[in-house]
Amino acid sequence: MTTDSGETFLLDLPRPVQLAEGDGLKCDDGTFILVSAKAEPCLRLRADAPATLARIAWAIGNRHAPIQVLADALITPADPVLAEMAAGLGAEVEMVDLPFEPDPGAYHGTAGHGHDHGHHH
Numbered sequence: 117m118t119t120d121s122g123e124t125f126l127l128d129l130p131r132p133v134q135l136a137e138g139d140g141l142k143c144d145d146g147t148f149i150l151v152s153a154k155a156e157p158c159l160r161l162r163a164d165a166p167a168t169l170a171r172i173a174w175a176i177g178n179r180h181a182p183i184q185v186l187a188d189a190l191i192t193p194a195d196p197v198l199a200e201m202a203a204g205l206g207a208e209v210e211m212v213d214l215p216f217e218p219d220p221g222a223y224h225g226t227a228g229h230g231h232d233h234g235h236h237h
Contacts, residue, residue: 119149134220154214157194160208160214168206175201182218191216 117126127141135141139151163169173190176183181198184191190207192198193216199209 120152125149137215138216148193153217155213156216157201158191158212158214159194159202161192161202161211162188162192162210163207165206167222171209172202172205175205177221182216183217184216192218 117127125143135151135154137151141151142147143149152230161169161172162171171188173183173185176192176198179198181192181195190202191212191214192209199211203209
């Protein structure tokens with residue numbers, strides 16, 4: 117990985133964790149690295165009714181796509197298929213570049229989540 121100042125480092129954690137904006141990494145030499153999310157192409161999805169946003173969130177989750185839930189919008193990585201689907205469900209779709217911090221969901225980023233959906237991942 118690379119810091120904003122261009123220093124490279126190896127992040128080798130004993131188990132997977134989701135790092136969030138503002139977290140810190142303590143280095144072997146005692147220094148700290150502040151975690152900051154880099155802006156990336158995303159879709160910001162808004163709707164007139166909370167129930168519409170809930171249906172859109174369900175549809176995105178049903179496709180196992182990552183999502184960030186805000187009070188008034190949903191954020192997901194830029195994907196034309198998701199954009200078309202969300203628009204078809206009533207979303208106002210906006211392309212934006214912003215830091216994306218997806219919700220870890222019920223399984224908190226585990227590789228396998230212990231149940232069968234009847235389809236392959």
